[in-house]
């Protein structure tokens with residue numbers, strides 16, 4: 520279902536262009552428009568959910584597909600080290616309220632995160 524005002528629903532529907540790196544019946548992965556690392560891919564469910572917790576609560580298999588896509592992409596892109604990140608809620612940095620997982624690679628990452 521396409522939420523009328525949702526940017527990522529529009530990317531899934533092809534109504535807004537994106538650099539798509541992987542797409543199947545369940546998920547779409549595309550390059551972040553403001554990359555924070557040499558590789559910065561967003562992996563999203565094609566169906567609209569507010570955040571990843573909502574995905575997991577509604578459809579555990581779909582949540583697994585998102586994590587599987589992250590691992591598959593990291594392998595395909597030859598990333599030995601990578602960071603997967605989920606921001607949930609505005610206070611934690613979530614700015615788009617369609618569930619997504621960030622896959623970042625190609626540089627080293629500090630811990631703890633900021």
Ligand code: 5GP
Pocket residue numbers: 526537538549550551552553554561605606612613614615616
């Ligand atoms: P969040 O801050 O919600 O965890 O992540 C949202 C991400 O979406 C940000 O990293 C931001 O750069 C990215 N983003 C926002 N608008 C667009 C867009 O129109 N196209 C693409 N490809 N990425 C976007």
Ligand code: ZN
Pocket residue numbers: 522525526527528529566567568616617
């Ligand atoms: Zn959406």
